[in-house]
Amino acid sequence: MFLHLLKMIWNRKRSNSLIIAELAIAFIVVFALSVLAIRNYNLYQIPLGYNYENMWRIQIMPTRSWDETKDEDTLLQIIGAVKQQPEVEKIHLLSNPTFRNWRGTSSVTIDGQEIYYYRNRFDDKAAETFGMTLNDGRWFGPQDSNQNYSPVLVNQEFVDMYYPNESVIGKNIADPEIEDNREMRIVGVYQAFRQFGEFSAIVPYVFTRSDIQKPGRMLGIEVKLKPNADDSFEQRVLEILKSLAPENNYSIASWESQRDRQIRETTIPLTIFSIIASFLIIMVAMGLFGVLWQNVTSRTHEIGLRRALGATALSIHKQIIGELAIVTMIGVSIAFLILVQLPMLGVFQELDWSLFWISLLASLVFMLTLAGLCGYYPGKIATNYSPSEALHYE
Amino acid sequence: MLKLNNISKSFQTDRIETIALSNINLHIEKGEFVSVMGPSGCGKSTLLNIMGLLDQPSEGNVAVDDKAIESYQDKHITGLRNEKIGFIFQSFHLIHDLRVIDNVELPLLYRNISAKERKALAAAALEKVGLKARTHHYPTQLSGGQQQRVAIARAIVGKPEILLADEPTGNLDSHMGDEIMKLLESLHQEEQATIVMVTHDEEMAKRTGRTIRVFDGQLVH
Numbered sequence: 001m002f003l004h005l006l007k008m009i010w011n012r013k014r015s016n017s018l019i020i021a022e023l024a025i026a027f028i029v030v031f032a033l034s035v036l037a038i039r040n041y042n043l044y045q046i047p048l049g050y051n052y053e054n055m056w057r058i059q060i061m062p063t064r065s066w067d068e069t070k071d072e073d074t075l076l077q078i079i080g081a082v083k084q085q086p087e088v089e090k091i092h093l094l095s096n097p098t099f100r101n102w103r104g105t106s107s108v109t110i111d112g113q114e115i116y117y118y119r120n121r122f123d124d125k126a127a128e129t130f131g132m133t134l135n136d137g138r139w140f141g142p143q144d145s146n147q148n149y150s151p152v153l154v155n156q157e158f159v160d161m162y163y164p165n166e167s168v169i170g171k172n173i174a175d176p177e178i179e180d181n182r183e184m185r186i187v188g189v190y191q192a193f194r195q196f197g198e199f200s201a202i203v204p205y206v207f208t209r210s211d212i213q214k215p216g217r218m219l220g221i222e223v224k225l226k227p228n229a230d231d232s233f234e235q236r237v238l239e240i241l242k243s244l245a246p247e248n249n250y251s252i253a254s255w256e257s258q259r260d261r262q263i264r265e266t267t268i269p270l271t272i273f274s275i276i277a278s279f280l281i282i283m284v285a286m287g288l289f290g291v292l293w294q295n296v297t298s299r300t301h302e303i304g305l306r307r308a309l310g311a312t313a314l315s316i317h318k319q320i321i322g323e324l325a326i327v328t329m330i331g332v333s334i335a336f337l338i339l340v341q342l343p344m345l346g347v348f349q350e351l352d353w354s355l356f357w358i359s360l361l362a363s364l365v366f367m368l369t370l371a372g373l374c375g376y377y378p379g380k381i382a383t384n385y386s387p388s389e390a391l392h393y394e
Numbered sequence: 395m396l397k398l399n400n401i402s403k404s405f406q407t408d409r410i411e412t413i414a415l416s417n418i419n420l421h422i423e424k425g426e427f428v429s430v431m432g433p434s435g436c437g438k439s440t441l442l443n444i445m446g447l448l449d450q451p452s453e454g455n456v457a458v459d460d461k462a463i464e465s466y467q468d469k470h471i472t473g474l475r476n477e478k479i480g481f482i483f484q485s486f487h488l489i490h491d492l493r494v495i496d497n498v499e500l501p502l503l504y505r506n507i508s509a510k511e512r513k514a515l516a517a518a519a520l521e522k523v524g525l526k527a528r529t530h531h532y533p534t535q536l537s538g539g540q541q542q543r544v545a546i547a548r549a550i551v552g553k554p555e556i557l558l559a560d561e562p563t564g565n566l567d568s569h570m571g572d573e574i575m576k577l578l579e580s581l582h583q584e585e586q587a588t589i590v591m592v593t594h595d596e597e598m599a600k601r602t603g604r605t606i607r608v609f610d611g612q613l614v615h
């Protein structure tokens with residue numbers, strides 16, 4: 001029977017090649033959508049590495065360039081004044097804010113390996129307040145003051161990417177090509193700090209230290225408020241800041257509101273895209289349904305004949321679905337040969353093999369289900385005719 | 395070997411009920427060659443379809459080998475259709491996407507027969523109808539007469555007990571029609587095939603052993 005199916009498919013290669021092409025295109029579309037959906041879902045599942053509840057950021061926006069002598073004092077005064085507010089539990093410094101796309105990156109070559117990472121700066125106790133997890137080594141501390149090295153913390157991804165099989169504690173990641181470069185000594189490994197939010201990729205990420213007593217140029221202050229803090233906090237702090245240093249502008253926003261904004265900004269295009277994508281899939285599905293339906297109804301005659309010659313309705317169903325399954329697999333295989341190039345050539349960094357296979361499997365299940373339905377219903381209708389009706393079907 | 399008892403058949407379309415057959419009693423004996431005649435639309439095809447278990451009668455019953463068909467459920471009658479009945483249609487009904495040999499093989503596909511044996515039986519049937527040389531052609535490469543001979547080979551390949559032919563020469567010119575008739579006659583004489591054939595041609599009807607006349611859904615004597 002299998003041989004008979006192959007024969008039928010081969011002898012109908014003209015009409016089948018159209019279906020196969022349509023199936024291959026449909027599969028590519030479905031695959032692309034699965035990749036996007038699965039990737040974003042996976043990213044969303046990965047913990048941020050910190051807590052955003054009750055966290056607020058005060059952003060200092062100077063209207064002139066930083067003055068070494070005066071501005072550090074002003075900053076210290078601001079820190080002192082904010083700390084005085086009754087609802088403030090903790091106060092910290094953080095260079096690049098969470099849930100925004102402000103980024104600093106560095107790239108160095110160490111022992112022939114190119115090391116690329118995102119960086120940020122915070123003070124000694126910030127990691128604990130943010131609720132970050134230490135995997136190895138230690139956090140920053142007073143022992144790092146007045147040393148001949150700069151301490152750094154790296155995330156687990158940094159270790160997994162660049163030093164998967166060794167301990168990184170004590171390693172120097174300063175650029176060796178710069179003469180007399182100050183040592184950058186890794187003192188600890190933390191799990192994660194996904195600065196760019198839930199839908200962002202996992203990237204190697206490095207913290208350098210900021211001394212809250214001698215902060216230098218720092219424009220971001222993070223405060224942790226006590227639960228149920230007063231609504232007036234925002235306004236009150238803004239007034240204090242304005243009176244302390246009227247030459248700057250300020251903004252205050254909770255991490256939560258920044259997160260909401262960022263999720264909105266990510267999900268709105270994603271939603272629009274998925275609506276377009278759903279239409280695309282519906283169109284593809286309908287097109288496919290039409291072609292396959294047509295393929296089956298145009299064979300009502302043949303089905304009537306086979307039944308007249310002694311085929312059971314079941315064997316007709318098996319034949320139709322078997323044929324469709326084979327044709328679908330041919331279409332999918334063609335699409336596969338194209339798609340497999342993507343991870344093989346590393347076209348998209350994000351499309352690794354595991355994402356590739358999972359998306360492939362999801363798309364395959366989708367396509368086979370679709371083909372099954374497209375084969376089942378028209379087959380059902382065609383076998384509901386008596387053989388003599390089917391033979392006279394126009 | 396084939397008995398129709400008080401068969402009636404009506405078709406319900408929209409609000410019109412067409413009575414195609416009423417109260418038919420008929421007995422076909424083993425080895426008979428019977429012709430069925432009557433004006434167009436009198437119910438000949440309907441009669442043949444009911445004999446061939448392609449259609450269910452509205453009333454009455456069909457008995458094959460003295461066993462009355464009780465249920466027209468798929469699983470009850472497909473086996474009978476496959477093994478006991480060979481159908482020949484006016485418009486051949488070959489599958490154009492299959493080669494001649496694969497068309498002839500079709501009924502055997504629904505039996506438990508190995509591919510090799512199917513091939514052998516199909517080749518033998520093709521030889522009987524004189525089309526051995528056309529085994530690997532496609533139906534569209536053949537003349538109408540040849541196509542009908544392929545259809546006959548397909549009808550006899552499973553060695554059915556009865557051949558039902560619905561105007562087998564209706565789509566053919568008289569020369570080709572005569573060849574088909576000769577083929578049916580030789581199957582009847584040499585293989586003792588039981589044949590029921592619908593025809594419009596008095597001359598052909600005369601060459602059969604018995605002629606049944608249908609008028610307005612009833613048998614006339």
Ligand SMILES: Nc1ncnc2c1ncn2[C@@H]1O[C@H](COP(=O)(O)OP(=O)(O)O)[C@@H](O)[C@H]1O
Nearest residue numbers: 405407412414433434435436437438439440441
């Ligand atoms: N499937 C059907 N649905 C409705 N009416 C039908 C159907 N098949 C046959 N008929 C009607 O039954 C009558 C007998 O048809 P048929 O058996 O094909 O006649 P014949 O073969 O003698 O020309 C005709 O009036 C025809 O229109």
Ligand SMILES: [Mg+2]
Nearest residue numbers: 438439440560
């Ligand atoms: Mg007719």
